[in-house]
Amino acid sequence: MTEQGQIAGVILAGGRATRMGGSDKGLKAVAGRRLIDHVIDRLSPQVQAMAINANGDPARWAEFGLPVLADSLPEYPGPLAGVLAGMDWAAENGFAAVVSVAADTPFFPRDLVRGLQASAGPAGLCLAASPDDTGRIQRQPTFGLWPVALRHDLRRALTGGLRKVVLWTDSHGAGQAVFAGAADPFFNVNTPEDLARATEIAERLA
Template sequence: MTVPGVILAGGRATRMGGGDKGLRSVAGRRLLDRVIDRLSPQCAPLAINANGDPSRFAEFGLPVLADSLPDHPGPLAGVLAGLDWSAAIGADAIVTVAADTPFFPEDLVAQLRAAAGPSGLALAASRDGTGKLWQHPTFGLWPVALRNDLRSALEGGLRKIVLWTERHAAGSAEFASDPFDPFFNINTPEDIEIAERLIG
């Protein structure tokens, strides 16, 4: 059974000077190309969550899902847009990944499924060399059954992902950070240089 995948690309990229981070090139390939290549063996079908003119993503040939709530309330609004899309195509869950994270695990979906809590919800996390656990809440398995609860929470002003996921006893899929954190994400031009060294 495959699960639909949603690439969260709705951020404003302020530390990159604005624009779409997913369209930035890293070592000769756009971030979105790298993310799609990594996600497509694990999920089907795929969609992109982004706001504004969807035609800028036309060449990827994927549905572009805009937030259904106004004022860009954050990643959870992208999750909700993905859940609404998933419900419309008859699926019962989605997996989300971030558009600026090109090295996420190739077994992400399998590990999220194995870690799912009683509600079917799971988030990714990685443990660094000191033993500290870092949550990566834009990488998750989200059941469609919770979409109306999520919509109500967002309409009530909730913005922090983990406050909502803790309420629903989300499971945690842990990944090692060896030789580096697979959830390393690109926020600045300096991060592009780091990613190119990792690719090289």
């Protein structure tokens, strides 16, 4: 099992946010703080180093003092491109694995890394999951544990046209770590209405 000190974190902020008018969702405010502030606070105690995956001008993230990693593949091929950028950066800096989280999901578990490690499959891969309103377990493909040793295989898959996260993770026998709570731990903000809902949740959890 990978030791926690060998794990880096990457915050996936590279999406185009079309339902939010194309602006960076991570910079939207929830309960008086930006979404990414909530995310950094939850992730930083769980990993040894962090980076932000974002495309476009990196200067808009400069105040956070974190490396900004652009997708290495063109045409916004999806979250796996951000994961790959994180894996490459982690490998260059001597980490064995990277944990990915979404910049628009401010309530993810404070024991995310520990849970992913405990449920990792034979290749060291693991995706987070949570129950929906009906109790059915749904995978959360932007939240995962990704061994850097698999980065070349992921690059080949993406270059070959693969876009669906779980098709690749299933091919490597990824584990599944289930998280649940009073509020949906993976509630994410896609619309202005979601921002208002996130504020309600944050106030309730405070």
